[in-house]
Amino acid sequence: MRCEDCRDAISARMDGEDPGVEPGTVDRHLDDCAACRAFAERAAHVTRLARIRPAEELPDVLPGLLAALDAGESRPAPPRSRRSIARDAVRAALAALAVGQLALALSGIISATGAGPDQFAGASMAHFSHESAAWNLALGVAFGWAATGARRSGGLVPVIGAFVALLVALSALDVLAGHVTAGRLLGHLPVIIGLLLLLVHARLGGDGRDTTADARGDGGVHHRGTELGGPRLGDGGLDGGLQPSAHHRAA
Numbered sequence: 281m282r283c284e285d286c287r288d289a290i291s292a293r294m295d296g297e298d299p300g301v302e303p304g305t306v307d308r309h310l311d312d313c314a315a316c317r318a319f320a321e322r323a324a325h326v327t328r329l330a331r332i333r334p335a336e337e338l339p340d341v342l343p344g345l346l347a348a349l350d351a352g353e354s355r356p357a358p359p360r361s362r363r364s365i366a367r368d369a370v371r372a373a374l375a376a377l378a379v380g381q382l383a384l385a386l387s388g389i390i391s392a393t394g395a396g397p398d399q400f401a402g403a404s405m406a407h408f409s410h411e412s413a414a415w416n417l418a419l420g421v422a423f424g425w426a427a428t429g430a431r432r433s434g435g436l437v438p439v440i441g442a443f444v445a446l447l448v449a450l451s452a453l454d455v456l457a458g459h460v461t462a463g464r465l466l467g468h469l470p471v472i473i474g475l476l477l478l479l480v481h482a483r484l485g486g487d488g489r490d491t492t493a494d495a496r497g498d499g500g501v502h503h504r505g506t507e508l509g510g511p512r513l514g515d516g517g518l519d520g521g522l523q524p525s526a527h528h529r530a531a
Contacts, residue, residue: 281301281305281306281308281309283309283313283315283316285301286306286309286310286313286316287316287319288300289301289306290306290316290319290320290323291323293306294323294324294327363484363485366480366484367481367484367485370477370480370481370484371426371427371428371429371481372427373473373477374423374424374426374427374474374477374478374481375423375424375427377420377423377470377473377474377477378420378421378422378423378424378427379420380420380470381416381417381419381420381423381470381471381474382416382417382420382421382424384413384416384420384467384470385413385414385416385417385420386413387413388409388410388412388413388416389409389410389413391409415443419440419471419474422436422439422440422474423474423477423478426477426478426481433478433481433482434478434481434482436478437475437478437479437482440471440474440475440478441475443471444471444472444475447468447471448468448472451465451468
């Protein structure tokens with residue numbers, strides 16, 4: 281038996297593990313090898329010292345921890361910024377508009393049941409009411425989605441903006457031609473207000489993006505990659521939309 285194998289077996293036996301060889305083989309090697317006997321004695325001595333060593337006194341950290349917790353509870357909450365208050369107000373208004381648009385959608389579906397069979401451009405008035413109800417439902421869902429503070433809700437602006445632009449232009453032509461009443465036009469006001477709120481919401485960073493230097497809190501200092509037109513962390517670039525934990529100018 282080699283000395284290396286014998287010493288491995290001795291260490292395993294002291295640790296309560298399987299030495300991997302017959303115990304008699306280790307003992308016979310120890311009878312013939314003075315070096316391994318000395319190793320076994322030193323290992324036993326070190327093991328005994330480690331196991332019977334008295335426990336060290338450690339400082340009691342509990343009082344300090346409890347004091348720190350009490351201090352944290354008594355510390356007043358930091359004041360909310362005007363940006364945060366404005367963002368919550370815009371979200372509340374979007375939520376109210378969402379409820380209104382959903383009510384309009386339900387009203388359109390109900391009113392379509394009494395529509396006559398008159399047809400225009402291959403569809404009955406009931407079908408036109410259903411299409412209008414579907415648009416109102418979609419707008420209500422969009423405003424509700426933005427009101428939750430969902431990320432990337434600013435992507436709703438181009439779609440709803442195009443809808444509002446065409447609606448305003450066609451409504452102006454209908455007013456000049458006398459094809460629409462004032463009451464009907466007032467029904468378009470919520471979606472126009474909703475578009476304005478979405479623009480303000482995106483400006484305030486309500487869709488997960490802080491668009492001003494004061495929102496970043498770094499005085500306008502940002503990554504060199506942004507200055508060169510490259511993707512920035514937090515804008516859906518390199519990290520898939522995660523916000524950076526700090527901003528440093530590259531050397």
